[in-house]
Amino acid sequence: MVTRWIGAAGLRRSWQSHALLLLPIALILVITVADLRTPEDIHLGPALVIAPALTPSFAGPRATALVGALAVAAQVLIAVFHGGLTTANHIVQTVTLAVLSVIVVVYSAVRERRRAQLAQVRTVAEAAQHVLMWPLPEYIGPLRIASLYLAAEDEAQIGGDLYAATRCDGAVRVLIGDVRGKGLSAIGEAALVLGAFRESAHRNVALPQLAASLEQSVQRYGAELETPEEMGERFVTALLIEIPDEDPLTRMTSAGHPPPLLLSPGHAVTVPSVHPAPPLGVPSADGAEHTLDVFSFEPGDTLLLYTDGVVEARDAQGRFYPLAERVAQWTDAAPESLMHHIRRDLLAHVGGRLGDDAALIALHRTPTVHRRHHHAILGHGATHA
DSSP states (O other): OHHHHHHHHHHHHHHHHHHHHHHHHHHHHHHHHHHHHSOTTOOOGGGGGHHHHHGGGTSOHHHHHHHHHHHHHHHHHHHHHTTOTTSHHHHHHHHHHHHHHHHHHHHHHHHHHHHHHHHHHHHHHHHHHHHHSOOOOSEEEEEEEEEEEEOSSTTOSOOSEEEEEEEOSSEEEEEEEEESSOGGGGHHHHHHHHHHHHHHTTSSOOHHHHHHHHHHHHHHHHHHHOOGGGTTTOOEEEEEEEEESSOOEEEEEEEBOOOOEEEETTTEEEOOOOOOBOOBTSOOTTOOOOOOEEEEOOTTOEEEEEOHHHHTOBOTTOOBOOHHHHHGGGTTSOHHHHHHHHHHHHHHHHTTOOSSOEEEEEEEEEEEEEGGGTTOEEEOOOEEO
């Protein structure tokens, strides 16, 4: 079905290119007829260069060469009826048009080759990104999940934000985090944290110990790769959540990450109490350990996890995006619909372009445990901009 859709999209683009090709051809025809009908001292032939110059915007070098040849032929026809081919004015116009057409064809060929190279690079990059960040399922345990990832880097699909989910002893463990920085430079640390979570999440340890394990991995990475200029600048905020299948009491540990929002039917939005430790990679001044917080997550509720790129997104007047206020109107929406509303509203708030990566996960608790994902562990696979 996907192949059929891609094929249909390709045919549609091809049809549009052929339809647009009629525009420069019609332009050549109109200019030629107009020139032939005007007095000989009025020269419209130089305007023929518009046709080949316009063609590369929607067609390749072959079509551009065809239009250029038609334009030169039209100039020759005009010369035959207006003084002959041997007049100096017509010779100069014909030669100039031919040279300009060749230049435009060369430009079109170079542009087409660079476009193909860029498409290949993007394909390889997207494949690597999907190998690194596995997609989240629609259902896992008692949860229905939807996610959204908006990368700040142009043409990027992922950046420094990360998330993952796994089944563990009758519960679902979820990680959401934010690496300092954005774009491709932050992907290495995001991969490190995801790998450490995937390795440690199945061990029968409490969330504070799991957070401590992630902390050790980040510190080892920082000690090996941190430059003197980056001393103390590498860190990751993270939020770990454990949601039992049968018990509404949900456990949470934060390492400098924003607390989640709990959406209940009837437009109720609450913020569970959280006692965050410093971000991963930042030593605690007093040596305090990570704290375990507990709150009630009932069937029918939706837990919204997000990174600071969402709540720190600013509009033209410098105002932050009021996430809690905005989602209050969508507390009854399904997770996929909620992500759609937030994406549209957030991009409208910032004028279409984010200054930092932004990620969200909506976890809707259903009365039913979905067994088919019990042995899967999954990571970033958001709905992209």
